[in-house]
Amino acid sequence: MQFFGRCWHPDSVVLCEASEIVEAEVIKRTQLNDLTTQQLVERFLQIALQQYDALQKGKTADHNRLYDIMEDVKSELKRRPGDQRNALLPLLDHTNAQVRLKAAYTLLAISPIRAKKALETVRDSRIAPQSVNAGFMLEALADGSYVPS
Secondary structure, three states, X not given: OEEEOOEEEXXXXXXXXXXXXXXXXXXXXXXXXXXXXXXXXXXHHHHHHHHHHHHHOOOHHHHHHHHHHHHHHHHHHHHOOOOHHHHHHHHHHOOOHHHHHHHHHXXXXXXXXXXXXXXXXXXXXXXXXXXXXXXXHHHHHHHOOOOOO
């Protein structure tokens, strides 16, 4: 385990506060292919939790940087043989609304029924802004303006 300020890195999986995102970028995009699928799932989870923290604290810039990092993790999972995004399925039942929301978005193309059900639970939770975002996604899916890929 390596310590970087208040961040710690077990097996190269980063756990930090949203304000420490610079530290979270220790694993460069080109190194994601060196991580196991489970490590990518853990990274996805930690990024979603950091996004939640950033949103709660009104740190939009931090949230946006985390979004870019998460997109890289999602792309790496999708790129792997058999499309390993399905490894995120357990996150649909996570207690944190941001984790469920981001996992559901990612899984819409490969597990649409479970992903939609998770979006419904987030929408119905009334936890803002996640509930609003989940509602918009459900509407976009229903009217065909969003087609998952």
